[in-house]
Amino acid sequence: MSGELAGAAASGWVPPALDAEAFATEQNALGQVWTLLGWTRDVAREGDWFTAHLGGRSVFVQRFREGLRAFENKCAHRFFPLRQGETGNGPVICGFHHWRYNSDGMAIGIPKSEEMFGATPRDMGICLRPVEIEICGSLIFGRFASAGHPESLRAFLGPLFDIVRAMSPDGIAPLRGASVLPFNWRFAYEIALDDYHIVAVHSDTFGKRGYMLRDRVQYERSGPHSAYCAARVPDLLEGMASACNAGTYRPSNDYLIMHLFPNIALVQTHVATVMGVRYVYLMLLQFVPLAPDNTLLRWWLWPSPFPTGDTPLQRVFRRISMPISLPLTRRGMLRILAEDNAVCAHLQAHARPDDGPPRLGAMEERIGWHNEAYRQVLEQARRDAARE
């Protein structure tokens, strides 16, 4: 990193948006944090696999007879990607020289092993880099092992673990999509944490009614995560988690957004009520860092799985109207994202290493919380590296 960029890194986060080395340092640190990799429904059958990104690296998750496992997507021989594409099914055999790996990531089949390498695969004892995985509801999270982050996924997510589990039960089949955005992931993430821009940027939708009243809404911080609710609800997340566990949670608020560190936004939104039928949807957005100025946006959208209390007639109406309400919700979501993305593209184009820290107001408080958690993760990675 240049001296100018190194100096700026101490005061803000802009350098990873501009500089490949600062980005790689950031990604190495974030690769040690529990991160969403994908959905259990995508690895339902033995042999199924999908690829994902973790800490700036390609990884794959696969269902073996022994269970789910994940590894860095890189052959231990000469680093060819073992999996190409997004999903598939089959044994782990490298396409370059046919090394074959088992469910522990051990190279158990090496063509002409003794002739080429003077040893059997067992004697060579070569292994893929493992990714630790844990499941919450339908979601598979992963991280590269490190001394600095020993906590389980449940401990990491806190009350959000029970909430996410209840919101993503087995059997849901979300609508999904993905697109590559031409800016750094943190511009995208921060705009989702910002409730101040809605009047200027979403003037036809969210911002139509003017600025929200800060003392009428709930902001809550939970470890590195945070939440916003469009109503005053003390102990928001703990209360929701208890209700989810008791099976009594019902989505009564119009809008709730939970930010799971480092790069997930989980939105619960009540989009309409027609004939007494409340349409509540869940949207999961993930801003996956690909490069300093490139982000993969992945999204999933599904109806709230909680009991609705519909009458038999309302149940029929809900079923009939779902093919209309779901695409409408999708369209609304993509429109708002497009408005945000236009702002982020300008931020990326004009970012400079000497921009200094931003001036965050009361409706941008959660950006400050996220930045603090981000700095702590980078600091932890630095301490771990110094110890090694």
Ligand code: FES
């Ligand atoms: S690079 Fe995979 S077998 Fe050679």
Ligand SMILES: [Fe+2]
């Ligand atoms: Fe926005």
